[in-house]
Amino acid sequence: MRHPSPEARASVREAITRAHREEWARVVAGLARRFGDLHVAEEAAAEAFAAAAARWPDEGVPPSPGGWLATTATRKAIDWLRREAQRDAKHRAARVLSDDAPARPPGPVADDRLRLVFTCCHPALAVEARVALTLRLLGGLTVAEIARAFLVQETAMARRITRAKEKIRAAGIPYRVPSAADVRERRAGVLAVVYLIFNEGYLSSGGADPVRVDLSDQAIHLGRMLRTLLPDDGEAAGLLALMLLLDARRPARLSGTGELLTLAEQDRGTWDRARLAEGRALVRERIEAVAAGGGPAGRYQLQAAINAVHAEAESVTDTNWSTILALYDRLALLDPSPIVRLNRAVAVAEVAGPGAGLAEIERLAPALDGYHALHAARADLLRRLGRDDAARVAYGRAVDLAGNAAERAYLTRRRDQLGPAPRPVPDGR
Known part of the structure; x- marks a missing residue:
């Protein structure tokens, strides 16, 4: 038996990791179609990847990793079904093994x-x-x-x-x-x-990690898959663009002490340029498609367009807030939810001043009283209007409602920057 070098073993581990990322969904989906059982598909795929981890370091990576995994997983599924058929007389499962009917x-x-x-x-x-x-x-x-x-x-x-x-x-x-x-x-x-x-x-x-990179990466992976499988779907393209543009800010979103940094505080020079370019290219593609009669833009396309405007600005002060507000106006027609209207109110504040934005937010307060972002936005506008006492109360409410530790740290800092609450004046009694 040959003994691969540490470098060769590392290369095989990378190949298995890459195969898992690229082939897992394809293997599971193929098994689910053939055998009609998600549990069988999942277990057989897992066994195939375990077999790869055991055998590839010594045998080498096969020329077609995906084909090897699919074949091995199919054999594992058949073995499992045979055992089940023998033990539990699952005749339907057993028939799958010899079913020659056309697909x-x-x-x-x-x-x-x-x-x-x-x-x-x-x-x-x-x-x-x-x-x-x-x-x-x-x-x-x-x-x-x-x-x-x-x-x-x-x-x-x-x-x-x-x-x-x-x-x-x-x-x-x-x-x-x-x-x-x-x-x-x-x-x-x-x-x-x-x-x-x-x-x-x-x-x-919630939890200890304010940002879950693994989940963001998984969502983008799924978004790429949907984009490939639904190439003519504008909203699939819009969703992928939106996630790429948001995730591009990841390197700048937390301070060294783990505090959330807003767009105004982020070092835009650290944003991921490759993801920005890919996201913006998708937005341009959708704008051109809509202009060519490809149907109206949906909610994900509009949100991606909003974030593309943010990506084009060198700073918050350079942001084209009028364009963002116009896009939010269109989005609110599609989705007049309180969350969309809250985000639109922030854009109103940048275009028409904090007083106008605050008026919009106050109208949303009954519907979003339990939502920390409403109180955070309200606190910021009150602060900008010089109403520090009311801002302090709003920041406190936002801190109490926020479940993310990095966000709570940011909101607490903003509240503390206003100074302590004034002590009550004795009434002389």
């Missing part, structure tokens, strides 16, 4: 991975289950990694994933290729799940 036509979702995306994001599943399944079956994260990401016990996350797969199996969802109507119905939900994963990574809702 069903692929329908509008021809790529196995895309079919798996739409399966994981079926509307019959709760949003939390959709996110967990997407990360497990398409992102390749372990149950432990997903549990840490969403601050739950590993056993609880395992049960959540198991219940979701059982619900899919009971409903027969894997056996039905999504129709064109299904694609239209579920597309928004698929994009929303990917964006939810990104947002949890971009600014974690």
